[in-house]
Amino acid sequence: MTGPAGGAEGPAGREVPSPAGPTDRDAPRPGDATGAVDRPTVADLRTLFLFESLDDGQLDWLADHSRVEQRDAGTAVYTEGEPATCLYVLLDGTVTMTRRVRGDEVEVIRTGQRGVYGGATQAYLGDQVPQVYINSLRAVDDATFLVLPAETFAHAVRSWFPMAMHLLEGLFVGMRQTEVRVGERERLLALGALSAGLTHELNNPAGAAVRATSVLREHVAGIRHELATIADGRLDGDALHRLVALQEEVVRRVADASTLSPLAVSDAEDALTDWLDEHDVATGWELAPTLVAAGVDPEWLGRVEAAVGPGNLASALRWLTHTVDTELLLREIDEAVTRISGLVGAAKQYSQLDRAPYQVVDVHELLDATLVMLRAKIPPGVRLVREYDLALPPVPAYAAELNQVWTNLIVNALDAMGDTGTLTVRTGRDGDSLVVTVGDTGPGIPADVRPRIFEPFFTTKPVGEGTGLGLDISYRIVVRKHHGDIRVDSAPGSTTFRVLLPLTGPTADG
Template identity: 30%
Template sequence: MRVQQQIEEQHQQLQALFSQVETGKREWEWSLDCINDVVILADEQGKIRRINKAITTMMGLTIAEAIGSDWRDLLPDELSTLANLPLNDEFYDHKRGKWLHYQIFPFEGSTIDSQIVQVVTLHDNTAIWKINLELSEAYAHQKAAQSQMVHQEKMASIGQLAAGVAHEINNPTGFITSNLSSLGKYAAKLNQHITFLEEIIAKQQDTEISAAVQQHQKQLKLSFVQDDINDLIEESLEGAERIKTIVQNLKSFSRVDDTGMSHANLHQCLDSALSIGQNEIRYKATITKDYQDIPDCNCNAQQLNQVFLNLLVNAAQAMEQPGTITIQTLTEGSWIVIKISDDGTGIEPEFLSRIFEPFFTTKDVGKGTGLGLSICYDIIQKHHGEITVVSEVGQGTNFTIKLPISAEEHNEPSVS
C-alpha cells in the first residue's frame, strides 16, 4: 500500500514536471515568435530542428517547409558553398529583394546532451539600407545644389564685374570709335585735296615742278600711305567693335540672375559661347559650323550659354593634338537639335553612364570639379529637353541636345 502511494506521488510529480516543461516550451516558442528576427536551432549537419514564425514573414517559408532543411540554403551560393563560413556576414537576397545579416552562435564545449549545436539568427537590414541610400542621395543632392549655388554666385559676381568693366571700357571705346570714324572722313578729304593739287600741278605743265613733287611723294611713299590709311582705320574700327562685342558677350553670358524666359536665337547663343571660350578653343581645335534653319527657342539664353561653353571647352580639352569641333543645328519633329562633336580622345565606356553625376570627373586632380556636365544636365532638364552622349575611345565624343520648339507641347520650362 505504501509503495503504491509512493508510485502515485512520483507519478503526480512527473506530471507536474512535464506540465512545467510543456509550459516552458510554449512560453519559449511564444517568446521566439514575438521576435522579428529569424532564430534557427540547427544540428551538426546544419539541418533546422527548431525555428520561429519570422521565417514566414521574412523568407516566405512555412515552419513545416523549413524544418529538416539546411539553413545554409537560405544563403546565396557565394556564401553557402564556402568551406569555412564566417560567423557573421551580410548579403543581398535577390529573390526577395532584401538585405539580410546572419550570425552564428555555436555551442562549443556544451555539456548539454542535445542535437542542437548552433543557433543562427537572420536580421532584415533592408530598411537601414534604404535609409542609408536615401540619406546618401539627399546628401549628394544637397551638396550638388550647394555647389551649383556657389557656381551661380560666382557667375553673378563675374556678371557684376563685367557690367562695371563694360561701363569703363565702353566709354573710351566709344570715343575711339567716334574719333576713328572722324579720322576716316578727314583722311578722305586729305586724299581729295592731294588729288586736287596733283591735277593743278599737271595743268601747269611745269616739268621741273612736277618731277620734284613726284620725287617728294615717292620719298614719303605717299601713294602707299593713301592706300593703307583707309585699311588701318577700317581695321581699327573693326577691332574697337570686337572689344565692344566681347565685353557685351561677357556681360550677357554672366547674367545668371536673369531667370526670365524669352525667345532666343540659338545660333547667337552658340556664337556667344565661342567668343567667350575662343582663348581656350582656338589653340586646340578648328571650329566647323553646320547651322541649319531653326526657329527661335523659348529659353533662358544665359543658362544655355553656360551649357554650350562647357561642352565646347570640354571638347577642346579632350584633344591631345589639334583637331576639329563640329557644331550642327537642325530640327527633328517638335525638337530643336544641337550637336557638338569632337575628334578627341573619347570617353571610356565605363565612365559614360556616370559623366552627368555631380562631382564625377575623369580629369586630373585640381583640373575639374566634376560639376560642369552635372549643371548642364540640370539646365537642359529644366528646359524639358534631353542631353545624351555617344563616345568612342580614340575617335571622339558627340553630345546631342534636344530642346522643345513649342513650350505648350512639352510643358512650360521651369528654369530657376
C-alpha cells in the same frame, strides 16, 4: 523595381542585433485597403529578403501594421508624381515599372521576382525630400502585394536601424549639400574664367582704339598745317575747289580700295615712289604706302599736279595723305568700337541679365554668344566649325541655363582635344525636337566610363581639375527643366554630344 531584380541588393542573411520593436501605439495602423485585404503571417514575411534579418517581434509588428492586397491584371498599383503613401512588396505575379520621359511612359523593368519592392522607398527621410512616387507601377497579370503605409515603414527604419538611418541621412543630406556647394564654387570659377577671357577680348580692340585715337590727333594737326600752307594765297579759288574735290574722291577710294597681295602692294609702292621722286616730292617713300592703301596710282597723282600746279604739288599731296590716314584711322576706331559693342552684346546675351528667364530664343544667338565668351579658351591649333540650320524656328527655353549647357559641353570638348583638333557646333531638327550637336576630335570616352559620365561628382580629370558636376548640371537642365534629352556617341577621334530640345518648349513654371 528595387531589390535583386532591380539592381539594389537586399539585406544579407546574417544575424543583426534587434532592439525591442515599437508598440502598437508607436506607429499608425494601416488605413482602408484597396482590393482584397488580408493580414500577412510572420512566416510569409520571413521569406522576403527585405525582412529576413528581423526577429520574431519585429516581424509580428510588421504583420500587424501591414496588409496584403491584390491587383487585377492591367491595373495601376501607384502612379508617378502622386503622394507616396505606401511601400509595396511583390508577393506573387508580374509587374512593370515605368518612368515618364517627355510625355512617354518608358518601361524601366518587368519582373515577377518575389520580394522586389517600390513606392515610398524614401519615407524614412521625411520632409527632406518630396514624398511622391518617382515612378509608376502596374500589374501585368494578377498580382499580390504586401503593403506598408509610408509612416509605418519610416517608423520601423528609424526605430530598428538608428545607425543605418544616421548613415543614410548623412549620405543623402551630405551629398546634396556637397553638390550645392561644389556647384556654386564651380559656377564661380567658370564665371572667373569667362570674365578673364572677356577682359582679354575687350583689351585688344580697346587698346587699338586708344592707339588709333592718339595717331589720329597727330594727323588732324598735320591736316591743319598743310591746309594753312595751301590756302596762303598761292592757290586761287578754282584750284582750291578742284583740290577739295580730289580730297572727296580719295576718301571714297579708301572705302572702295581692294585688298592687294603683299607682292602687289610692294610693286605699287615702288611705282608711286618713283613718280614722286621724278616730280621732286621730298620723302615720297613715306607718302607712298598710305596712298597705295587708298588705291591711288600714278595717273591719279598726275590729276593732282594738273589741279594745283607743280609748285604746290608736294603740299597738296601731303594734305591728301593726311586725309587718307585720318580716314583709315577712323575706320580702325570704328572697327574696334564695333568689336567692343559686339563683345558687350555677347556678354549680355550669354548672361541674360536684362532678359526674362523664360523666353523664346534663337539657339544660334545663344551658341554664338557662348563661343565669343569662350574664344580665349580655344587654342590656335583648334579649328572651329559652325554648321547651323538657319531654317530652325526659335524655341521657348531658359536661355541663361542653356548657355551653361553649351559652356560645359564646349569646355569639355576643348579639354579632351588639347591644343589641336576640330570643334564642331551643329544645329538641326529631329522630328519635333531641335538638335544641338557639339563634337570634338579627341581620344574619345572609354566604353566602361560612358555610362557614368552624367553622374554627379564623377570625373576622369586629375584630382583638383574637375568637380564632376558639369555634365550632371547639363543633364538636369536639359532633361528635367526643358523635358529634352542629351546623348553621347564616342569613338577614338570622334565624340559627339547631342542635345534635343522640344520645339514647343517646357512650361513656364519648369
